[in-house]
Amino acid sequence: MSYTGWIILTASLVGLTCGLIGVFLILRKMAMMADAISHTVLLGIVIAYLITNELNGPHMLVGALLAGLLTAVLIQWLQTFNIQQDAAIGIVFTTLFAIGVVLIATSVGNAHLDVQHALMGEITFIPFNTITLPLVGNVPQATAMLIIVFFIVLFFILVFYKEWKITSFDPALAASLGIPVLLMHYLFMSLVSLTTVASFDAVGAIMVVAMLITPAASAYLWTDKLSIMLVLSGSFGVISAILGYYLAAWIDTSISGSMAFATGIVFLVSFIFSPTHGLIGKYIKPVKG
Template sequence: MSMDFWILLTGSLAAVSCAILGCFLILRRMALIGDAISHSVLPGIVIAYMVSGSRGSILMLVAAAIMGLLCVFLIQWFNQRGIQSDASIGVVFTALFAIGVVLVSLNARQVDLDLDCVLYGEIAYSAWNTLQIGGVDLGPRSVWLLGGTLLLVLAVIGLFYKQFKLCAFDPMLAAAIGIPAALFHYVLMGLVSVATVSSFESVGAILVVGLLVIPPSAAYLLTDRLGVMIGLSALIGIASTVLGYALAVRLDASIAGCIIVAAGALFAASFLLSPKHGLLSAKLRRSRLSRAA
């Protein structure tokens, strides 16, 4: 298969995973938690490298996911003790990221373990890093990793959709009827952590932050039903990947940057043309009311 196909497949898998999780983050007013997780996992990555001596070990993925969960736990812990949620996010992820930077400077100065390989990634190289078992080339590792992540997200959200839905809209009611809202909060944050970490060396965590926020925000403007919102968000994420890659090829520019530009353009279109919440629709309604008055 062509490199274009693998790049589009990799981006689409990441976009759909992030779109599904991003819908719940938008409803819970925690859109930037993905940005916090993407920075706070750096200490886990460095510690895993110090233990294993390799950037490619599964230990690095596990350690990064654990640090992501620790970040979420600390944010929630500070928030429950009177610190505002945005301040909690800022304090925790900057502190953990700074610890990671110090560990890199002390223990990995001669190793390619910098921000480029940890945070930004490069989707264009994903097709070259293939998974081989018994001498058989099974395709890019990123496709298998992100595909497994998507299946995990679909399985967990599908099994507990009603619980996640109620916890997103009214966590107090969920707790009152016996649903462990705190548990489902940490499960959701764990899924966000896994989706973010699994995208480091393929699409890059910075691109994941955009895909977690922009497609769900655009879908939020187009519907008031969560199920429809999730489907529209996934479609917008895939469309952003395809349009962004086409733009990057035409302009010979950054693929990740063009994907986010395309997502931003689709959000702008939703903001202007949404039948219920769009800017133009609101102006038309006001014009009709003024004429009627």
């Protein structure tokens, strides 16, 4: 595959996986959780580096995943003290991210780990860091990881589809039916963390947040059916990745930034032209009546 092909495939996998997870974030009214976890995983990455002095390896994934879960646990814990969810997210998110930034500035030294890399990613370098897979050959490491994460996310969504649906729309009903709501919550947070971590190094925190929230918000405008919303959200993520790449190539700017901007374009089109919730649809409906 060409250099351009690997970049587009990697970004499309980010858009597809984040699009699926993002639907449940939107339905659970936890959109800001995506922003929080996409930033706090930086702390886990820094601590993993300080322990091992290596920038590559499974320990980075484990460190970031644990940081994501710590974020979810701390937010849930603060809510038990009657602190509102958005306030709890703001407290945990800013504190853990600030600790990560301070550790980078004071302890990491000359390693290739900085805040700019964390925010914007290094997707242009993805095709150069490869691993060899049987029957496939050389594949970018980030792409291989994202393929694995996509199938993990897809597996859990399909297996627990009914549980995700009930706990997202009516947690009280789910609890009365014997569904372990808290366990499903932390399982979902694990999937959010895993998706964020896998996407983080390739595209940075800004694009992760954009891909987790905006395609799902766009899909929410087009349909009220969960299964269709999942398909649309994943598709919008892929469309945004492809559109953003060619936009970046056209005006010679940041690829990740352009892909995040493309999600906004998709949302704007949805906001205007959606037949049910779009501006035009709302304008035409009274006329028809």
